Amino acid sequence: MTTTSPNPNHYDLLVLGSGEAGKYLAWTLSSQAHQRCAVIERRWLGGSCPNVACLPSKNFVHSANVVYDAKHGHSYGIQDAEGVVAMTGVRERKRDMVKGLMDIHAGKFKDFGVEFIWGEGKFVGRKSIEVTGDSGRRVLTAEKVVVCTGSRARVDDTPGLKGAKPLTHIEILELDIVPSHLVVLGGGYVGLEFAQAMRRLGAQVTVIDRNKRLLKNEDQDITDVLVGVLKKDGVKICAETIINEVSGESGREVTLKGTSSGQPVEITGSHILCATGRLPNTENIGLEEAGIKLNSKGFVETNESLETSSEGVFAVGDCAGSPHFTHIAYDDFRIVKDVLLGKPLPPNRRSGRQVPFTLFTTPELAHVGLREHEAVARGIKFRLAKVPMAGFLKTRTIGETTGFAKTLIAEDDTILGFTALGVGAGELLPVVQLAMKRGLPYTDISEMVITHPTLNEGLVSLFSGVPARN
Incomplete structure (x- = not known):
């Protein structure tokens, strides 16, 4: 319910940290539920992903791959490609992208009517946060509070490091x-x-x-x-x-x-x-003042609804120990959004969700579900199908045939896990994930008609090669 408090420092929703889950919660509750929302941020507008992590790093990786292709241009018929690198150009391309993303974020906060507050935030009570910034000191309170402070790179205590x-x-x-x-x-x-x-x-x-x-x-x-x-x-x-x-x-x-x-x-x-590795940003923000418990690794303890030990206070993303992926933080947003809007959550909504990932090397590594060695260790019966990436015929057209894809199939023909190491491997995940989420048999993929020649066409070959039941 939207607060009618005349206090300008009291909100329906107060978010500490403007990362993926936090910003989407504020935007959504403000625009859909007409709640008064504010987000406190000390450094990165929109969190680390659009500023210094996911998107900038992939921008950087793409520049490196373009340089690599240029240096090997003879294989494409290019005779004079030298691939001389000016790192300032690589950096400026990344900076231009980040600036564009920041403009988009600033526009969304304005369009959705969410107050954005620059400053250091620290709990001084269960639902009270003191903010210190260029504009001075404020103590803010809210009906619901979300901790979205992220994580940082770990630098070990090795002597001299x-x-x-x-x-x-x-x-x-x-x-x-x-x-x-x-x-x-x-x-x-x-x-x-x-x-x-x-x-x-x-x-x-x-x-x-x-x-x-x-x-x-x-x-x-x-x-x-x-x-x-x-x-x-x-x-x-x-x-x-x-x-x-x-x-x-x-x-x-x-x-x-x-x-x-x-x-x-x-x-x-x-x-x-x-x-x-990474460390959670949970120190020196007064969590003890709010009665918020941490686990042995310093992450905020939460339940299936991502609510902390302090009623009405939630934690999302890296600081809550969720897998350190932006897409998982976005799913954290969806969980807390439904809770705050009064929608019921299915059992194991958080712990039972899919956790796909893609490693953006060349070739890419993409995975979802159970790994082969994990299935063996747990004594889970499975049938294995494996196809070289050369069997994904699109790879032959671009000369990137390194790697393979494999899948684990259960006794009831559902898909236990999928891994691909190859060009564009990450783009193969959604088809498999949807089948896994719906509990469909692998034959629903092997019997699909998929455009030739696309990478996903290779999934037909992979799943058509599943061994018959013994």
Whole structure:
């Protein structure tokens, strides 16, 4: 119900942080339910995704791939392509995109009638937030409050690392030169996307990971092919490597000392990128004053409705421990929106949802559902179908046949999981996801008539190859 309070500092909905879920909640409750909404933000209009994370990084990756294609232009019949890189051009292209996105966001806040408040927000009560900014100090209250403070890159306490002023996913997008040698700490999504992109832009690149293999949660056959691609591109991989000491300064010269497979190792580069995980932005915002509990990893504890331990206060996105994807934050918005609008939620709405992802290397890695090694570990029976990307005939027309797709099929013919490593793999997900969500048999895909030659046509070949039941 919309508040009729004459207090200008009291709202129906108050959101701390303007990330994906938070901004959509404010826009929707204001425009559809005519509620008085405000969003507090200390740094990024619209959150990290349009400013420094998802979209800017993919803009950067695309520039690197264009440069790579130009350098290999002879295969397309281009005789004189040199692919000389000016990083200022790469940076300005990214900045232009971000500016356009910021204009769109500013317009939406205005059009939907949501008050946007710049400043540092801190809880001073269960539903009270003190905001300190250029305009002074205000204490705001609301009927409902949403915490949407996101997460940040983790920089470990390795001796000398913080003093070396390493890059994170934010600073690397603002470089005006191609590093002569980029050392990437971490072989996860962020690390691998930037490692390949920087290598394609001309940098020497070394990836260091403490695990036995990169992307340790993925199936072995997936990581074997992807690591092979990276090595072919010229990326050096140092797995089972632990760094114990860092000296120097990123941007000049840095030296990392540690052990690799138990043997001493020393690596010198010009820049360091930290991509070893993320930390929730839950410190120093007064959560204890609001009675909001955190789990052992510092994320806000929430229930299936994303409500915190403080009634009427919700947490969404990264800070709530949701999988760190913008599309999952958007789904968090949909959950809380329905709660605030009084709509019932189905059981396990949050914990039972699909969590698809795409790694934007070349080739892309896309996945949803159960992985092969997970099914084996849990003793789940399945039938496996696997097709090389060359069997997706569109890949032959563009000369990008590296990789494969595979699917796990249950005893009742429903789809347990799907993984694709190949060009445009992420675009294959929605067809499979819809079948999985509706509990359809895999034959509903194998019997489809799909336009030739498109990437999705290859799904017919994949699902037509599912072995018969024993």
